[in-house]
Amino acid sequence: MKRLLPLLLMGAASPDGFSEDFERPVRFGAGPWALAQQVNGRVERAPAPKRGGHAMLAITGPKQGGTIAKADLVARPAMMPAGTQLTVTFDIRMPADSPRNSLQLVDIECATCGERGNPGARLYLRHGRLRVDRSKIGIKHAWTRDDAPALAPDRWHRVTWQLHLDPGDQGSSRVLLDGDEVLAATGATLAPLQRIGADRIQIGITANSNPVPARAWFDNIAVAITR
Numbered sequence: 001m002k003r004l005l006p007l008l009l010m011g012a013a014s015p016d017g018f019s020e021d022f023e024r025p026v027r028f029g030a031g032p033w034a035l036a037q038q039v040n041g042r043v044e045r046a047p048a049p050k051r052g053g054h055a056m057l058a059i060t061g062p063k064q065g066g067t068i069a070k071a072d073l074v075a076r077p078a079m080m081p082a083g084t085q086l087t088v089t090f091d092i093r094m095p096a097d098s099p100r101n102s103l104q105l106v107d108i109e110c111a112t113c114g115e116r117g118n119p120g121a122r123l124y125l126r127h128g129r130l131r132v133d134r135s136k137i138g139i140k141h142a143w144t145r146d147d148a149p150a151l152a153p154d155r156w157h158r159v160t161w162q163l164h165l166d167p168g169d170q171g172s173s174r175v176l177l178d179g180d181e182v183l184a185a186t187g188a189t190l191a192p193l194q195r196i197g198a199d200r201i202q203i204g205i206t207a208n209s210n211p212v213p214a215r216a217w218f219d220n221i222a223v224a225i226t227r
Contacts, residue, residue, distance in 0.1 A: 018075065020221040022054045032223075034076040040064065041071030043204060048219055049093065051156065055219035060208040069214075072204025076111070077225060081197040082190060084165040085226040088123075089158070090203060093217040096153035100128040103214055104207040106161060109136075109200040110191070119191035120198055122206070123161050123175065125151065130159065130175050130182055137191040143173060148182040156219075167192040 018032035022045055028035055036043050041060035048055035060069035080086060088106055102125070109120030122133040124142075128150030132143040151157050160176040171189035175182050190196055203221055208214045 017077075017223040017225045019223070020073075022048075022056055022219060032075045032077075033073050035074050037070050037072050037074050037202065037204075037206070039071075040067060040069040041205065041208070043071050043073060048217065051219075053219075055091075055093075055217045056204065058204040058216050058218060060205045060214050062211050062213055063209050069208040070204075070206055072107075072202045072206045075201040075203075075223070076199060077201065077223075079112075079197045079199045080165055080225060080227060082166045082170075083227070084197075085224075086163045086165060086198075087160065087224040088163075088201065088203070088221075089160045089223075090221045091156050091158055091217075091219040092151070093156045093219075094151060094153055095215055098153075098215045099208075099210045099212060100125050100151055100153070102126065102209040103205055103216070104133070105159075105203070105205070105216075107200070107202040107206045108163060108165075108189075108198050109202070110193070110195070110198050111200040113191070113193050113195045113197070115191065115193060118200060119193065120200070121163065121173070121189050123159075124207075128152075130177060132161075132173050132175070132183065132185070134188065137167075137188060139188060143183060143185040143187075145183045149177060149180070151177070156217075163189050165190050165198060167196055 058071040104124040106123040109118035162174040164172040167190040
């Protein structure tokens with residue numbers, strides 16, 4: 001097994017988004033990332049498997065009682081109000097011995113809207129298929145597509161999540177896997193609060209609800225924001 005290196009992050013921030021390839025080390029706060037969220041888990045910069053360069057390895061323990069394991073990076077862009085077009089793209093690789101079920105990968109939240117739990121939409125895996133959870137904006141049923149292709153183990157995939165942020169029918173979500181659409185839906189993507197918007201992007205294993213540990217590699221993250 002290759003020796004893991006300490007987490008050293010790089011990024012190029014701009015008013016319209018940022019990118020991250022984990023090749024150049026920088027400090028938190030000096031680029032796009034505000035912090036690493038590590039709850040019964042950790043994120044590490046290490047040589048990327050089956051490709052050159054480095055990537056981020058997210059490692060989480062199992063769910064323990066009411067504690068959900070987390071290992072992700074947190075960006076805090078300026079408030080993205082209703083009408084914002086947001087695109088999050090990243091490479092992901094999951095080992096065969098890690099679950100590809102009940103894992104959240106990307107959270108788009110509002111941390112300053114005055115609500116507990118940071119309301120927002122979440123991209124997650126169920127039996128290897130990408131879905132969008134909206135329970136934290138008050139909508140019980142997730143956006144799903146049961147005949148969509150699933151992520152394969154021990155293989156790099158490219159995931160793109162396109163969101164039109166809106167608390168009502170003008171909202172939309174589109175998910176691509178390796179360039180092919182695997183999920184598309186319209187409806188609310190923001191909570192209908194007094195302050196409407198999102199200002200927090202989390203990428204990694206943002207929640208592991210499994211009774212076993214989970215691991216995933218992330219690389220070549222790109223976030224585009226059009227307000």
